[in-house]
Amino acid sequence: MQVTPIIGLEVHVELNTKSKMFCACSASHFQAEPNTHTCPVCLGLPGALPVPNKTAIDYCIKLGLALNCQINNISFFERKHYFYPDLPKGYQITQALKPFCINGYLEIEDQKIRINRAHMEEDAGKNIHENGQTKVDFNRAGVPLVEIVSEPDIHSAEIAKKYLIRMQQTVRYLGISDADIEKGSMRCEPTINLKIEENGKTFYTPLVEIKNIAGLSGVLDAINYEITRQTQEFKETRQEKNNPPAGGKTTRGWNADKKETFIQRNKEGSADYRYFPEPDIPPFENLEYDKNLPELPSDKIKKYLAWGISPIDAEALVDDQNFAQCFQKAVDKNIDLAKSIANLFLGPLKINLEIEKINPIFFKNLIKALDQKQISSTVAKQVILESYQTQQDPLDIAQNKNLLQVSDTNKIEEIAQKVISDNPKAVEDYTKNPNSIGFLVGQVMKASSGSANPQLAKEILQKLLK
Amino acid sequence: MVILQPKQSSTKMDNKLNAFITIVDKVSPGIPIAIKDNICTKGIKTTAGSNVLKDFIPPYNATLVEKLLDNGYSIIGKTNLDAFAHGSSTENSDFGVTHNPYDFDYLPGGSSGGSAAAVGAGLVDVAIGTETAGSIRQPSAWCGVVGLKPTYGAVSRYGVIAMASSMDCPGVIANNVTNAAKVLEVISGNDLHDATSSDCPPYVFKKLNLSELKIGIPTSYLKVCTPEVLAKFEEVKKTFQKLGHQVVQIEMMDPSIAVAVYTILQRSEVSSNLARFDGIRYGATRDNFNLENQRRILLGTHTLSAGFYDAYYTKAQKVRNLIALDFKKKFEEEKIDLIISPTTPTVAQKIGSSLNDPLFGELADQLVEPSTLAGLPGMSIPCGFVGKLPVGFQIIGPRFSENLIINLALQYEKFK
Numbered sequence: 001m002q003v004t005p006i007i008g009l010e011v012h013v014e015l016n017t018k019s020k021m022f023c024a025c026s027a028s029h030f031q032a033e034p035n036t037h038t039c040p041v042c043l044g045l046p047g048a049l050p051v052p053n054k055t056a057i058d059y060c061i062k063l064g065l066a067l068n069c070q071i072n073n074i075s076f077f078e079r080k081h082y083f084y085p086d087l088p089k090g091y092q093i094t095q096a097l098k099p100f101c102i103n104g105y106l107e108i109e110d111q112k113i114r115i116n117r118a119h120m121e122e123d124a125g126k127n128i129h130e131n132g133q134t135k136v137d138f139n140r141a142g143v144p145l146v147e148i149v150s151e152p153d154i155h156s157a158e159i160a161k162k163y164l165i166r167m168q169q170t171v172r173y174l175g176i177s178d179a180d181i182e183k184g185s186m187r188c189e190p191t192i193n194l195k196i197e198e199n200g201k202t203f204y205t206p207l208v209e210i211k212n213i214a215g216l217s218g219v220l221d222a223i224n225y226e227i228t229r230q231t232q233e234f235k236e237t238r239q240e241k242n243n244p245p246a247g248g249k250t251t252r253g254w255n256a257d258k259k260e261t262f263i264q265r266n267k268e269g270s271a272d273y274r275y276f277p278e279p280d281i282p283p284f285e286n287l288e289y290d291k292n293l294p295e296l297p298s299d300k301i302k303k304y305l306a307w308g309i310s311p312i313d314a315e316a317l318v319d320d321q322n323f324a325q326c327f328q329k330a331v332d333k334n335i336d337l338a339k340s341i342a343n344l345f346l347g348p349l350k351i352n353l354e355i356e357k358i359n360p361i362f363f364k365n366l367i368k369a370l371d372q373k374q375i376s377s378t379v380a381k382q383v384i385l386e387s388y389q390t391q392q393d394p395l396d397i398a399q400n401k402n403l404l405q406v407s408d409t410n411k412i413e414e415i416a417q418k419v420i421s422d423n424p425k426a427v428e429d430y431t432k433n434p435n436s437i438g439f440l441v442g443q444v445m446k447a448s449s450g451s452a453n454p455q456l457a458k459e460i461l462q463k464l465l466k
Numbered sequence: 467m468v469i470l471q472p473k474q475s476s477t478k479m480d481n482k483l484n485a486f487i488t489i490v491d492k493v494s495p496g497i498p499i500a501i502k503d504n505i506c507t508k509g510i511k512t513t514a515g516s517n518v519l520k521d522f523i524p525p526y527n528a529t530l531v532e533k534l535l536d537n538g539y540s541i542i543g544k545t546n547l548d549a550f551a552h553g554s555s556t557e558n559s560d561f562g563v564t565h566n567p568y569d570f571d572y573l574p575g576g577s578s579g580g581s582a583a584a585v586g587a588g589l590v591d592v593a594i595g596t597e598t599a600g601s602i603r604q605p606s607a608w609c610g611v612v613g614l615k616p617t618y619g620a621v622s623r624y625g626v627i628a629m630a631s632s633m634d635c636p637g638v639i640a641n642n643v644t645n646a647a648k649v650l651e652v653i654s655g656n657d658l659h660d661a662t663s664s665d666c667p668p669y670v671f672k673k674l675n676l677s678e679l680k681i682g683i684p685t686s687y688l689k690v691c692t693p694e695v696l697a698k699f700e701e702v703k704k705t706f707q708k709l710g711h712q713v714v715q716i717e718m719m720d721p722s723i724a725v726a727v728y729t730i731l732q733r734s735e736v737s738s739n740l741a742r743f744d745g746i747r748y749g750a751t752r753d754n755f756n757l758e759n760q761r762r763i764l765l766g767t768h769t770l771s772a773g774f775y776d777a778y779y780t781k782a783q784k785v786r787n788l789i790a791l792d793f794k795k796k797f798e799e800e801k802i803d804l805i806i807s808p809t810t811p812t813v814a815q816k817i818g819s820s821l822n823d824p825l826f827g828e829l830a831d832q833l834v835e836p837s838t839l840a841g842l843p844g845m846s847i848p849c850g851f852v853g854k855l856p857v858g859f860q861i862i863g864p865r866f867s868e869n870l871i872i873n874l875a876l877q878y879e880k881f882k
């Protein structure tokens with residue numbers, strides 16, 4: 001039995017606009033005193049009307065462009081009706097038929113995950129269940145959200161994770177949201193079923209949407225749990241997608257404590273949302289938008305791979321936009337040095353860097369010196385951090401501290417003699433096992449404060465111990 | 467322009483008429499105005515004529531209320547209406563029916579029946595009404611007053627309790643054309659709180675010397691009118707001919723088509739707009755919706771449902787576009803300047819007559835529904851009586867032709 005998971009992801013990103021989607025209230029609701037960021041519009045008072053936030057629409061389109069989407073010539077908002085205490089108007093203003101952005105993709109490694117749409121909508125309030133009572137906080141009601149819906153192109157939890165990380169990086173690069181999965185400003189709802197091949201026949205298990213997952217690891221755990229559960233369920237029931245009675249789409253919740261999904265509702269009995277065009281907001285025709293985008297993580301990765309940097313290092317470099325910018329400033333035009341500079345960034349410089357303090361000349365000089373064996377890589381790592389902190393040329397630092405690599409045979413021989421006489425036990429070991437010379441080389445390096453050329457030290461030791 | 471005289475004590479005469487739901491105790495000095503009770507007034511109870519909101523005191527003013535207060539108007543009271551403006555009689559009000567000031571056994575029309583009756587009875591010179599399809603013009607005709615429904619988007623809807631958002635339009639009911647124009651100057655203009663409000667600057671009255679306008683009369687509109695109404699309208703036609711205008715018969719879509727389209731679209735939007743009244747944040751519980759409210763919610767929920775949406779809503783939207791096109795053709799291709807017709811097919815009906823007829827309003831309003839669907843401005847002007855009861859005719863024009871309509875109405879008013 002061959003099992004292939006089929007996974008589509010719905011990602012909600014809360015935009016970091018100053019005001020809410022349809023009113024002037026502050027959109028920053030995190031840990032605010034309940035119901036302090038409210039007005040007639042976001043409380044759904046009689047007579048209040050929504051006025052769309054232009055910045056939020058700009059952000060949505062920016063994200064759509066970054067996800068290689070087409071921007072619809074005509075788009076409009078619609079009302080999605082359902083009753084819930086945290087939904088003040090009895091409907092959510094969202095986009096169904098004509099979203100701002102459609103038909104894009106997100107690249108991860110060599111795979112393109114197709115994006116069905118990126119649309120704009122408003123968040124609901126929050127129900128707080130306390131001592132048998134339910135209270136509603138409307139601070140979050142009307143906060144702008146972009147919903148990004150992928151096609152079911154994802155076939156493992158690992159790829160889902162990579163998709164989410166790349167999405168998060170992209171959103172952060174655009175500066176439109178902090179996309180914090182733990183804080184809830186980025187949320188993910190996977191829809192998953194399985195393709196099962198058995199004895200030359202293919203079966204598809206019923207679709208399951210998983211809701212209320214907090215955190216990135218929660219998404220992975222929930223997907224993996226569901227793969228196992230659906231496989232097991234298929235073995236027991238042979239239930240297939242679209243086959244009555246249980247073949248419809250079901251919604252399951254995620255219990256983070258028990259690490260398992262549980263049934264919430266069957267779609268057969270689900271609500272008819274009665275979508276229709278929002279009459280309070282005129283449609284948008286030929287929206288004007290800024291086509292300029294910053295260099296995105298996927299662009300940078302391609303570039304770094306071309307510079308000879310490994311895929312793992314490239315990923316590590318792009319994770320934070322500022323860090324990647326600092327790296328690129330350090331490389332400057334010296335692409336041939338990029339790989340060596342990357343090693344410094346992923347080593348001693350993997351800290352919060354200020355781009356003004358990156359001096360490409362320092363990096364160029366240092367890597368040249370390293371290539372010419374004027375300094376050891378140990379010293380290079382040591383002095384580059386100090387150079388960054390003090391803004392001095394790293395080679396000056398090495399010189400002042402006597403850390404320039406010593407290739408003077410006499411000087412190394414002098415140190416080697418002393419190491420041999422101080423370590424009789426190691427010398428004895430060496431005579432039994434020539435591979436143990438590393439210890440003695442290490443002692444020479446230590447005695448020279450890391451400045452000795454290790455290769456030369458090894459050769460001299462071998463000569464002296466012959 | 468006539469300066470309006472304060473009539474602060476006049477609302478005390480309201481006992482029998484029942485034009486007001488709330489009478490303001492201490493009216494501040496200013497030009498008195500009555501406001502339909504589906505328009506939010508900060509600190510003054512705003513019920514929309516419904517028990518759902520019987521104790522609702524808005525924390526904010528509608529934009530048009532702000533503008534009126536800023537311009538020296540003073541609110542004397544909130545006028546009666548069919549609950550949530552659902553109706554054309556005020557018989558659907560949860561606060562009792564309003565009586566026609568010309569005969570208390572008759573209806574004032576609606577839904578702005580309280581505003582029209584208050585002006586008709588002389589309790590106040592000007593009142594604000596709202597029209598979705600007929601709710602300003604129809605009660606104005608029945609109460610013998612001037613009713614001005616502006617172009618959709620000319621007056622902000624912010625703070626007006628929504629009935630059918632794509633058609634709702636606040637306007638003026640007044641004792642004469644000049645006063646209606648004067649109030650429109652105050653309440654019109656773009657509003658940043660209403661995304662559907664037009665970018666056009668506020669209306670400013672400009673005197674025009676009108677002659678030889680081409681005025682169209684849709685034949686299909688006359689077919690549904692009673693002979694008494696038609697006789698009065700014939701006099702209107704003759705007046706315009708005497709004034710030197712060219713009056714021509716024009717062929718337009720049967721107004722009953724507009725009734726069907728309007729009924730579907732309006733019910734659909736109603737079912738959505740009333741969803742917020744869940745009794746959680748404000749207002750009473752949903753069982754306080756009256757029978758007519760419930761009928762509209764049910765019908766609108768049905769027409770928006772999956773499987774029915776295309777057959778009803780989508781199709782109605784398409785026909786709505788055709789109706790707008792029908793008017794556009796008349797104004798642009800056939801060079802008709804303005805259209806006139808009776809405002810209502812009949813004079814006021816007896817109290818009680820709407821109660822067992824869910825489509826009472828749609829029939830009473832059928833001559834205004836086509837132009838409403840097209841978002842056009844219109845004005846009802848009194849043109850005589852049948853027995854004790856007033857008759858009105860309407861002038862309809864292209865979008866933002868309020869000044870032309872008002873000038874023609876003034877010319878008629880002066881000549882008569």
